[in-house]
Amino acid sequence: MKLIDLWRASTTRLLLVYGGLFALWCVALVGVIQWDTTRYLSNVVDVKLDNISRYFQTIDRSRLPEALAATQALDLRDVLSHGVFDAQHNLLSGNLARIPDELPLDGKVHLLTQGVQRVEGHHAVRARGIAVHLTSGELLVFARDTSVVDAVGAIIQRAMFWGLPLIVIPGLIGALLLSRHPLRRVRAIETAVQPIMRGDLRQRLPVSHRRDELDLLAGIVNTMLAEIERLMGEVKGVCDNIAHDLRTPLTRLRTQLHRLQHETGQDDPRAALIERTIADADALLDRFRALLRISELEDMHRRAGFDQVDLLATLRHVREIYAPLAEDKQIAFSLDTPGQLPAIHGDPHLVFEAISNLVDNAIKFTPPQGSVRVRTSLDAGGGPRIDVIDNGPGIRPCDRSAVVQRFYRGASELQEAGQGLGLAIVAAIVRLHSFRLEIGECSGGGAKVSMLCWASVE
Amino acid sequence: MPRVLTIEDDVVTAREIVAELTRRGLVVDWAEDGSSGLERARDGGYDAITLDRMLPGLDGLSLVTRLRECGVQTPVLMISALSDVDERVRGLRAGGDDYLTKPFSPDEMAARVEVLLRRHGTAARETQLRVADLELDLIGRIARRAGAELELLPTEFRLLEFLVRQSGQVVTRTMIFEAVWGYHFDPGTNVIEVHIGRLRRKIDLPGMPALIRTVRGSGYLLEAD
Numbered sequence: 001m002k003l004i005d006l007w008r009a010s011t012t013r014l015l016l017v018y019g020g021l022f023a024l025w026c027v028a029l030v031g032v033i034q035w036d037t038t039r040y041l042s043n044v045v046d047v048k049l050d051n052i053s054r055y056f057q058t059i060d061r062s063r064l065p066e067a068l069a070a071t072q073a074l075d076l077r078d079v080l081s082h083g084v085f086d087a088q089h090n091l092l093s094g095n096l097a098r099i100p101d102e103l104p105l106d107g108k109v110h111l112l113t114q115g116v117q118r119v120e121g122h123h124a125v126r127a128r129g130i131a132v133h134l135t136s137g138e139l140l141v142f143a144r145d146t147s148v149v150d151a152v153g154a155i156i157q158r159a160m161f162w163g164l165p166l167i168v169i170p171g172l173i174g175a176l177l178l179s180r181h182p183l184r185r186v187r188a189i190e191t192a193v194q195p196i197m198r199g200d201l202r203q204r205l206p207v208s209h210r211r212d213e214l215d216l217l218a219g220i221v222n223t224m225l226a227e228i229e230r231l232m233g234e235v236k237g238v239c240d241n242i243a244h245d246l247r248t249p250l251t252r253l254r255t256q257l258h259r260l261q262h263e264t265g266q267d268d269p270r271a272a273l274i275e276r277t278i279a280d281a282d283a284l285l286d287r288f289r290a291l292l293r294i295s296e297l298e299d300m301h302r303r304a305g306f307d308q309v310d311l312l313a314t315l316r317h318v319r320e321i322y323a324p325l326a327e328d329k330q331i332a333f334s335l336d337t338p339g340q341l342p343a344i345h346g347d348p349h350l351v352f353e354a355i356s357n358l359v360d361n362a363i364k365f366t367p368p369q370g371s372v373r374v375r376t377s378l379d380a381g382g383g384p385r386i387d388v389i390d391n392g393p394g395i396r397p398c399d400r401s402a403v404v405q406r407f408y409r410g411a412s413e414l415q416e417a418g419q420g421l422g423l424a425i426v427a428a429i430v431r432l433h434s435f436r437l438e439i440g441e442c443s444g445g446g447a448k449v450s451m452l453c454w455a456s457v458e
Numbered sequence: 459m460p461r462v463l464t465i466e467d468d469v470v471t472a473r474e475i476v477a478e479l480t481r482r483g484l485v486v487d488w489a490e491d492g493s494s495g496l497e498r499a500r501d502g503g504y505d506a507i508t509l510d511r512m513l514p515g516l517d518g519l520s521l522v523t524r525l526r527e528c529g530v531q532t533p534v535l536m537i538s539a540l541s542d543v544d545e546r547v548r549g550l551r552a553g554g555d556d557y558l559t560k561p562f563s564p565d566e567m568a569a570r571v572e573v574l575l576r577r578h579g580t581a582a583r584e585t586q587l588r589v590a591d592l593e594l595d596l597i598g599r600i601a602r603r604a605g606a607e608l609e610l611l612p613t614e615f616r617l618l619e620f621l622v623r624q625s626g627q628v629v630t631r632t633m634i635f636e637a638v639w640g641y642h643f644d645p646g647t648n649v650i651e652v653h654i655g656r657l658r659r660k661i662d663l664p665g666m667p668a669l670i671r672t673v674r675g676s677g678y679l680l681e682a683d
Contacts, residue, residue: 244539247539247560247561248468248471248539248560250560250561251468251471251560251561251562252468252470252471252474253561254561254562254563254564255470255471255474255475255478255564256470256474258474258478258563258564258565259474259477259478259564262481275674275675278675279675282563282675285561285563286644288561289559289561289644296540305547317639320613320639321639321645321649321653322649324652324653324656325648325649325652328652328655349641349642349643352641353641353643356641356645360645360646360649
């Protein structure tokens, strides 16, 4: 099964769309959780900063540096920075080198994205800060790292980074695996349809016990096929009955005429009349047989005689039988074949009959001194192709589809004897084998009739 | 005198088959349906049987199968209203020896019965055939007329061999086509006529009487001595 087929399968697409949406929702959910957690933790920091700044505002100015130092000593993780600044923003005490530029001096907590400048150096971690005015007119500034908040956010992001592929990859594999089964069933249906397309209406599509939508569809198609088969059977039944009803009287007619001929003396004036009647009856019977033969060939079940056919041997037989006929009409007959042709699957007798009909027609319609060429080659698909080319009058484009029908005979053919069913029989044989028949013209203006076969798979 | 059994349900057709075969010097019995036909075919000691494919009661295919199961090897000509696309294959697989479709010409039917009778009579393999002043060496594939060797192509030799084997009786062009080339359809008049014409030119040397005669409306005949 090709990957591209799996990719196109509706189950795969459904699961992929579902997987995509699922991933999107995961991202959104984790995003919300991260946002909310960060907000909550920031809030906690803010409340702490607010409390601490309020508390120190109330402490007596003279005790403030001592109290701040004590707080500093308790800050084991070193997340809190503080500083007391005079009205000109010069540091009086604390570990903050200067008031951060981003911090409005409004007594509210603000985010400091650039971090803070410590006495011992730049502290680049994001922080939240607050600046409050002391009653003495000085400024007290606190800043607290938000690294904990950011670390929690990072943990959540990491969880998403690893978690998402763990969700998506097994999902993708699952989608492909799940699609394989329906695809395999579609392949089975495709295989089952092949003989039906070739005309074997007895075949049905496979139906499983699952009763899913594929089975539902197969069931509908099967019902339709059964109905088509019934109708075809009825039509064929009517034709067969007519044919059978005609056979008996025709057999009687012919045999009784025969006896009449024998019971009439050669010198009887009626003998010539009887002979003409028999000739007419024979012409009638020939045509009747040919028509029945075509309708039997069109009934696709008739493949009892199918076997491997060696085309080269068949073509050599055709040459052996028809070359003398061409020679008698002073027509040059040639057979161009490569050294080898793949075998085909078919009825050897019918394949021979089809080719010999084409050759017979070509010889019949080519004027004396003309030429008939039988050429074989390999088609693009690897199947053998047989071209029968003559330099007779050719077949007019408007007649090309008609000549393969049962009763047609081109205007120029009228003077020639023959049943006029040759190409119709060829067409029926070609259909029975699922070959293709092409009627065209060659560069010289004569007819070029080609039979395109399939190489046998065995 | 060879005895033939005709199993055929249509009275008129049966009467004509019987009349034609009788006219050719055969003794013919008629059975009207499958079961009585099987009985007589089994016990009657006939030399050949013409058998309709579609019979009331027991049909032709089952009949010939049963007959072969009983060990009766009488040659059977199956006459079928079903044309021969694959009915022929079925008929021959079931044990029939030859196959003819309805409507048929009585000449063709009688010619085929005669071939069956002859084939049955000469089961032994011959190495030499001889008719009039014509000699065929089947092993060396050499033909001589009045002692002079004829230059024949393999196909022409096969054609001549068939005519010599059936000498004294008419063979139709479909019979020739089947026997010489092995294909079962009517190739039209011209093809066989051309091949016979070539053979004639090779075997009828100047001053010699013509060996192969055209029988109008039916086929060809190589006269027996």
